[in-house]
Amino acid sequence: MSSIRLFLTLTIIAIITLVNFLSSLRGYRESMTEAESLFDEQLMDYALIINTILPDLEGSNADKRKYQNVISLVADNPSDFQSTLAFQVFSNTQELIINFNTRLIEPLAPLEAGYSDVNFDGYRWHALTYFNSDKQQWIITAQRDDIRYALAEGVILQSVVPIVIGIPIAGLIVWLLIGAGLKPISRLADELKRKEATDLSVVSLTGLPRELYPLQDSTNELLNRLKASFDREKRFAADAAHELRTPISVLKIQMHNLLEEME
Numbered sequence: 001m002s003s004i005r006l007f008l009t010l011t012i013i014a015i016i017t018l019v020n021f022l023s024s025l026r027g028y029r030e031s032m033t034e035a036e037s038l039f040d041e042q043l044m045d046y047a048l049i050i051n052t053i054l055p056d057l058e059g060s061n062a063d064k065r066k067y068q069n070v071i072s073l074v075a076d077n078p079s080d081f082q083s084t085l086a087f088q089v090f091s092n093t094q095e096l097i098i099n100f101n102t103r104l105i106e107p108l109a110p111l112e113a114g115y116s117d118v119n120f121d122g123y124r125w126h127a128l129t130y131f132n133s134d135k136q137q138w139i140i141t142a143q144r145d146d147i148r149y150a151l152a153e154g155v156i157l158q159s160v161v162p163i164v165i166g167i168p169i170a171g172l173i174v175w176l177l178i179g180a181g182l183k184p185i186s187r188l189a190d191e192l193k194r195k196e197a198t199d200l201s202v203v204s205l206t207g208l209p210r211e212l213y214p215l216q217d218s219t220n221e222l223l224n225r226l227k228a229s230f231d232r233e234k235r236f237a238a239d240a241a242h243e244l245r246t247p248i249s250v251l252k253i254q255m256h257n258l259l260e261e262m263e
Contacts, residue, residue, distance in 0.1 A: 004182070005175070008174075008178050009171060009174050009178055012174050013171045020163050020167070027156075027160075031155075032149075032152055036148070039152075040128070042143075043128040043143060044128060046085060048130075050141070051139055084147045085142070086102045086143075087100045088107065088138075088139075090137065092137070094107070094138075103121075104121075108140055108142060109140050109142065111129060111138050113131050114128075114129060115127065115129075116129065123145070123146065124144070124146070125143065126145055126148065127141065128142070184212050188205060200223045200224075200230070202224065203219055
């Protein structure tokens with residue numbers, strides 16, 4: 001990669017994204033399990049509330065007519081009940097007492113105490129069957145699975161969205177921090193750029209990170225070697241000129257004498 005800054009930024013953001021993804025995935029699974037447990041507790045609460053507000057089967061005929069009126073109302077106007085909860089109440093002899101948010105006249109779940117998954121009205125439902133031994137009643141409460149999951153996912157996504165939004169912000173912060181960390185390299189480069197061709201003095205910058213001191217020392221060693229090399233060349237040129245100066249002078253004198261003899 002041509003840019004160290006870009007390489008480090010992309011690498012760090014990729015690691016952050018991967019870690020967040022794995023953490024979110026684990027958190028999603030655990031949160032969904034916890035949400036399902038809470039929804040199951042809610043079904044139990046509904047069953048207990050229904051059990052509390054419904055009178056005993058041994059009650060008056062007026063109470064039984066009240067049950068029957070509710071059944072007729074639900075059967076005739078199902079669209080008036082848009083609740084995500086459906087429930088039924090049966091006697092111990094499997095006689096339907098009340099039916100809410102479903103037209104089924106048979107039990108929507110097996111009359112066995114506990115949780116079960118059932119299909120009716122074109123949806124998958126999670127049901128709880130509860131038996132009250134005192135009133136001799138079976139109470140079945142059910143919630144649609146798709147709505148349960150939608151509600152749970154809505155809550156979970158509210159915690160995941162800030163993480164997703166935070167990734168670009170983290171990328172910007174990492175980009176700026178790496179840029180700040182690489183500024184000493186730019187200082188060293190600017191110092192070398194400002195040097196003249198004949199300036200072979202050592203570079204001495206203060207406040208550098210310890211990782212850059214070896215680079216500065218290596219640069220100074222290179223400058224010292226170049227200076228020593230140039231000094232050797234200068235001495236060699238001076239010595240060569242000195243050695244050649246005497247023979248050339250003798251040749252000049254000989255040429256001068258020769259020209260005079262020819263005249």
